[in-house]
Amino acid sequence: MKKMIISAATQYDIPWIIDTQITNHGSYLTAQEKEESGFVSVLTPSLFLNKINHNKKILIARLAEGEYQGKPIGYLITCNENDAQDHPFFKKVFSDFIKKDFDAHRCLFIVQIAKITELRSRTKGVGTALYEHLFESVIPFTAHRYVFTEVSPKNPVSVKLHERLGFEEVKRYKDVFDNQMILLMKEVNKKA
Numbered sequence: 204m205k206k207m208i209i210s211a212a213t214q215y216d217i218p219w220i221i222d223t224q225i226t227n228h229g230s231y232l233t234a235q236e237k238e239e240s241g242f243v244s245v246l247t248p249s250l251f252l253n254k255i256n257h258n259k260k261i262l263i264a265r266l267a268e269g270e271y272q273g274k275p276i277g278y279l280i281t282c283n284e285n286d287a288q289d290h291p292f293f294k295k296v297f298s299d300f301i302k303k304d305f306d307a308h309r310c311l312f313i314v315q316i317a318k319i320t321e322l323r324s325r326t327k328g329v330g331t332a333l334y335e336h337l338f339e340s341v342i343p344f345t346a347h348r349y350v351f352t353e354v355s356p357k358n359p360v361s362v363k364l365h366e367r368l369g370f371e372e373v374k375r376y377k378d379v380f381d382n383q384m385i386l387l388m389k390e391v392n393k394k395a
C-alpha cells in the first residue's frame with residue numbers, strides 16, 4: 204500500500220469533493236466500471252458539505268510521494284444526527300432505522316467514501332487508510348460508539364471493503380430512488 208497522509212478537509216477541498224462525486228456517480232459509469240471500482244449514488248450540495256466540514260467531519264487522503272504527491276486522492280464524509288437534519292436522505296436513515304434501535308447520539312453515519320477515478324485500479328488501500336484513520340485517530344476522541352453506513356448490494360468494492368473492516372448488516376430497505384440498500388454497522392468504541 205502506498206504511504207498516505209490523512210487529514211481533515213479544508214474549505215478549499217469542497218469543490219474538489221463535488222467534482223470527485225460527479226465522476227464517481229453511477230450515472231456516469233459503465234456497468235463494468237461500476238463492478239470494478241464501485242460508484243456513488245448520492246450527490247451532496249456544497250451547503251451541506253460546508254456545514255459539516257465546519258465541524259471537521261470530512262477526511263481527505265493524500266499520497267505522500269509520486270505523481271500525486273500532496274494532492275487529494277480520496278475522501279470520507281461523516282455526519283452525526285444533528286448534521287443529518289440538513290439532508291433528506293440521511294435524516295431519513297437516522298429517523299427510520301438508526302434511532303429505532305440505537306442511541307442516536309452515539310452513532311456516526313458515513314455519508315460517503317470515494318477516491319479519484321484516475322487511480323481506480325492503480326492505487327489500492329485508499330478506502331482502508333481513510334477508515335483506519337477514522338477508527339484510530341478520530342473516533343476515540345468522540346462519544347461515538349457505533350459507525351453506520353449504507354451500501355448498495357450492487358457495489359462489490361464497497362461491500363468487500365466494509366465487510367473486511369468488520370461492518371455487519373443491520374437491515375435492508377429501498378432508498379428514496381427505490382434502490383435496494385443495506386444498512387451496515389460497526390461497534391467501534393465500547394467505552395463510549
Ligand SMILES: CC(C)(COP(=O)(O)OP(=O)(O)OC[C@H]1O[C@@H](n2cnc3c(N)ncnc32)[C@H](O)[C@@H]1OP(=O)(O)O)[C@@H](O)C(=O)NCCC(=O)NCCS
Nearest residue numbers: 238239240241242316317318327328329330331359361363
Ligand atoms: C470504495 C472505494 C473508496 C474503495 O477504495 P479502495 O482504495 O479501492 O479500497 P481498498 O483497496 O482499501 O479496499 C477495497 C477492497 O475491495 C476489493 N475489490 C476491488 N475490486 C473488487 C471487485 N470488483 N469485487 C469485489 N471486491 C473488490 C479489494 O480487493 C479490496 O479488498 P481487499 O483489500 O480485502 O483485497 C473506491 O473503490 C471508490 O472510490 N469507489 C467509488 C465510490 C464508491 O463506490 N464508494 C462507496 C459507496 S459511497
